[in-house]
Amino acid sequence: MSHTAHIPSHRKPRRSASKIAIRAGVAGGFLGTLAVAGAAGPANAEPVTETIEMPTLTSAGLSAAVAQSAQSTQQVALDLELQAQENAAADKAAKAAKKAKAEADRKAEAKEKAEAKERAEAAQERSSRTAERTSLSASASASSSAPASGSAATVVAFLKAQLGDAYIMGATGPNAWDCSSLVQAAFREVGVDLPRVSQDQSLAGTQVGTSNLQVGDILYWGGAGSAYHTGVYIGDGKYLDAANPGKGVVIQDLSGYPATGAVRVL
Structure with missing residues (x-):
């Protein structure tokens, strides 16, 4: 037996081919990422550390979104129609109030004219009666010795x-x-x-x-x-x-x- 048989070997153990391939792939991917980053930006740019994922739309989600949009559009149309009806009702009420006020003013003016006429006629009648009474008094004085x-x-x-x-x-x-x-x-x-x-x-x-x-x-x-x-x-x-x-x-x-x-x- 050789005197070196019990001395451990200084050679590193062989790595398997599969491990070597994996490491080569990882290294290649990393180097490729660095190359892309170096081409896209300055040498001192920080590496990308966040990945953004776009939402995935399914046919059911798309249908729901379309239905929600249609419902919102319909609600806006209903609100506009309701506002138009309220405006029309307010205009109608304002016109009716204006017409009623004009009619009330007309009646009040007619009443005032009628009352003024009645007062004038009453004053004229009182004046006529006063004149007649004065005439009667004069007649009575003139005929105090009458039969x-x-x-x-x-x-x-x-x-x-x-x-x-x-x-x-x-x-x-x-x-x-x-x-x-x-x-x-x-x-x-x-x-x-x-x-x-x-x-x-x-x-x-x-x-x-x-x-x-x-x-x-x-x-x-x-x-x-x-x-x-x-x-x-x-x-x-x-x-x-x-x-x-x-x-x-x-x-x-x-x-x-x-x-x-x-x-x-x-």
Whole structure:
């Protein structure tokens, strides 16, 4: 046996062909990567360390994306249509409000004109009545010594000049009366001073029967001294009085509301 048989060999063990091929492949790939990097950029560029992968689209994903896009487009169209409808409704409401305001203004103007006309007519009527009353007063003064028939005519003329005036309890003219204030004012025109209230007027002058009435007689309803209403007989079975708030100053027929009694002061 050789004396060198127990000395380990300094030779490296042989590598297998497969390992050598793998290492050669890795080295070649690495060198190839370096070569590409060197050609693409400067010598001192850093090596690529991140790989970006593009998403893979399948047919199902593509269909979903298309469907989502179509839904978004449809929603936009619906929103635009809704906005258009809201704008149209707002325009319509504005036009209707403008038309209603114009109509209200027209009615208000017409009402104001009508009221102004009524006021003018009422003022003219009051002026006419005042002139007529002034004329009656002048006639009464000029005929203070005239016979009773003339005085009765003056009383009746004054009463007829008040036709249409209002009835208001306690009023004493010139455009509103109660029953006794109207009678008192009429006889004042011929210088006869009557009491203010119906009860006392029913006792003034001479009592006469209702079957023997003369123009100018004072009619009363209720008992003498306790009468609740008075008027003046104007002939032809009629009398004139300030009747009530619903009628005002009117001419009425005795057959519809017969008087209890009458007094004669002329």
